[in-house]
Amino acid sequence: MSDYMDGNMLGGSLGELFSMDVTSATVTCVSCGASWAIAQTRVYPHAPGMVARCPDCDAVLLRLVRGPDRAWLDLRGVTSLQVAMPGQ
Amino acid sequence: MGTVAALRDETATARTIVLDVPGWPGHLAGQHVDVRLTAEDGYSTERSYSIASAPADGQADRPVVELTVQRLADGEVSPYLTETLAVGYPLELRGPVGGWFVWNPDGPASTGPVLLVAGGSGVVPLMAMIRERAAAGSQAPFRLIYSVRDPSALLYADELARRDRAGDGLQVRYVYTRTAPPGSTEPTGRINAATLASAGWPPDESPAVFVCGPTGFVEAVADLLVRAGHGAGAIKTERFGPSGGKT
Numbered sequence: 057m058s059d060y061m062d063g064n065m066l067g068g069s070l071g072e073l074f075s076m077d078v079t080s081a082t083v084t085c086v087s088c089g090a091s092w093a094i095a096q097t098r099v100y101p102h103a104p105g106m107v108a109r110c111p112d113c114d115a116v117l118l119r120l121v122r123g124p125d126r127a128w129l130d131l132r133g134v135t136s137l138q139v140a141m142p143g144q
Numbered sequence: 145m146g147t148v149a150a151l152r153d154e155t156a157t158a159r160t161i162v163l164d165v166p167g168w169p170g171h172l173a174g175q176h177v178d179v180r181l182t183a184e185d186g187y188s189t190e191r192s193y194s195i196a197s198a199p200a201d202g203q204a205d206r207p208v209v210e211l212t213v214q215r216l217a218d219g220e221v222s223p224y225l226t227e228t229l230a231v232g233y234p235l236e237l238r239g240p241v242g243g244w245f246v247w248n249p250d251g252p253a254s255t256g257p258v259l260l261v262a263g264g265s266g267v268v269p270l271m272a273m274i275r276e277r278a279a280a281g282s283q284a285p286f287r288l289i290y291s292v293r294d295p296s297a298l299l300y301a302d303e304l305a306r307r308d309r310a311g312d313g314l315q316v317r318y319v320y321t322r323t324a325p326p327g328s329t330e331p332t333g334r335i336n337a338a339t340l341a342s343a344g345w346p347p348d349e350s351p352a353v354f355v356c357g358p359t360g361f362v363e364a365v366a367d368l369l370v371r372a373g374h375g376a377g378a379i380k381t382e383r384f385g386p387s388g389g390k391t
Contacts (some may be wrong), residue, residue: 060359062383065192067241068178077243095244096381 087115177239200279263357317343347373
């Protein structure tokens with residue numbers, strides 16, 4: 057099965073919600089504990105909305121649904137979102 | 145919103161769209177834009193396209209944003225972009241997008257060796273890196289391994305040949321999956337461990353690696369690189385799905 061893309065494609069949509077580039081952010085999988093840059097996750101864009109899965113265990117990390125006037129971001133499969141910030 | 149400033153055919157089925165984008169903030173080599181097409185009935189759809197031009201290609205007040213789009217026979221968006229779109233047409237786009245699959249000549253470790261591995265039109269963001277290296281005067285040694293179906297499918301063939309010949313630190317190896325050009329001594333086929341060993345960098349050089357192409361291509365190449373001893377953390381990948389290009 058190779059009907060997936062990767063998290064690089066989430067940059068534009070997540071960029072509507074976040075002020076920095078989220079594709080470089082690290083997420084940790086609730087299911088197996090593996091850590092990935094969002095860009096490395098497997099993204100299935102053909103579900104209603106976009107579903108990012110863990111490349112190791114295939115668990116759902118996050119789902120993003122964009123409606124005409126709102127967005128739903130479901131982060132249930134992610135224990136943390138680690139973002140590099142400029143030093144203070 | 146951008147406006148089409150020029151169009152350039154790259155192959156029989158691929159076209160470069162040169163865009164004038166007022167207020168463009170600049171970009172990094174490897175980033176993409178999301179292009180949105182909206183029909184008269186309100187139906188709209190969006191696709192990501194890699195930026196082919198280097199950020200340093202244009203002038204400071206007039207950056208160049210070029211997209212190279214491969215036409216897919218059953219595509220929803222690419223036929224419009226490669227056949228209908230004309231100079232002067234507006235194009236709705238969002239970007240630049242992405243900060244992970246990028247090479248920055250001013251970033252940390254930017255002088256180290258770089259391996260680029262392209263499958264088909266996956267060469268587009270890698271071409272931006274090659275152009276950025278030249279535009280920025282970087283001395284980082286680059287090697288590109290470019291897998292295509294046959295010579296007619298090569299994007300940027302003349303420019304790559306010229307930059308390769310220049311001998312200033314970019315080496316290009318072509319891998320033809322179906323038909324090699326006349327006189328080629330390389331066998332046709334897919335990129336394999338021997339290709340990566342002879343045309344890439346040894347793992348102990350710790351190259352930064354960028355792989356872009358269809359999903360199956362990217363996974364096969366990334367597996368080969370890891371088995372050859374490259375750290376998984378040094379390998380950055382970008383995939384097309386079924387809606388993307390095919391090699």
